[in-house]
Amino acid sequence: xxxxxxxxxxxxxxxxxxxxxxxxxxxxxxxxxxxxxxxxxxxxxxxxxxxxxxxxxxxxxxxxxxxxxxxxxxxxxxxxxxxxxxxxxxxxxxxxxxxxxxxxxxxxxxxxx
Amino acid sequence: xxxxxxxxxxxxxxxxxxxxxxxxxxxxxxxxxxxxxxxxxxxxxxxxxxxxxxxxxxxxxxxxxxxxxxxxxxxxxxxxxxxxxxxxxxxxxxxxxxxxxxxxxxxxxxxx
Numbered sequence: 001x002x003x004x005x006x007x008x009x010x011x012x013x014x015x016x017x018x019x020x021x022x023x024x025x026x027x028x029x030x031x032x033x034x035x036x037x038x039x040x041x042x043x044x045x046x047x048x049x050x051x052x053x054x055x056x057x058x059x060x061x062x063x064x065x066x067x068x069x070x071x072x073x074x075x076x077x078x079x080x081x082x083x084x085x086x087x088x089x090x091x092x093x094x095x096x097x098x099x100x101x102x103x104x105x106x107x108x109x110x111x112x113x
Numbered sequence: 114x115x116x117x118x119x120x121x122x123x124x125x126x127x128x129x130x131x132x133x134x135x136x137x138x139x140x141x142x143x144x145x146x147x148x149x150x151x152x153x154x155x156x157x158x159x160x161x162x163x164x165x166x167x168x169x170x171x172x173x174x175x176x177x178x179x180x181x182x183x184x185x186x187x188x189x190x191x192x193x194x195x196x197x198x199x200x201x202x203x204x205x206x207x208x209x210x211x212x213x214x215x216x217x218x219x220x221x222x223x224x225x
Binding site for chain 2: 031033041042043044045048056089091095099100101102103104105106107109
């Protein structure tokens with residue numbers, strides 16, 4: 001069964017550093033998403049991406065965040081200057097069309113020290 | 114009302130029991146609804162989509178009540194392996210992608 005893959009599984013970084021989280025969505029999917037989950041809290045939407053542009057973003061997704069699909073297979077989330085409160089699990093997801101369900105990757109645990 | 118609201122539990126049930134979870138949502142324009150299962154510190158995994166007509170997959174049955182804006186999940190003959198957090202999710206309105214909004218999840222613990 002095709003799956004969404006994410007790397008790295010765990011990233012430790014110092015406050016103020018830039019991080020790039022990588023994802024390879026399912027190959028025939030058209031919509032791509034990033035979610036995050038702070039420990040003990042709910043899964044929160046960050047951004048959706050379609051046709052090489054952001055289709056929707058949440059209030060969390062401020063100027064420190066950016067997404068890119070550089071080569072037609074990878075989908076990346078960049079955090080320019082990490083803060084302690086960015087520590088969370090970051091999940092990438094993809095979906096095919098319309099109201100189809102999202103399929104999630106296994107997540108990247110980001111720890112900001 | 115919160116966008117998607119669930120009782121966080123935990124629901125502690127003996128093996129073999131039947132357990133039901135409800136979830137309420139606030140946006141009546143939502144077109145799609147799902148139940149996901151999440152194990153500790155893992156990704157959400159799709160359990161089933163939820164349709165107005167109801168749908169069943171083995172021991173799991175999901176229902177959607179648009180008039181009252183809630184969805185439900187029934188688990189029959191619960192197994193130890195069913196222990197997890199069950200996330201309710203509502204999708205966006207028609208058109209475009211399907212941004213999901215999740216509830217906080219309901220924790221289920223199935224015990225011997």
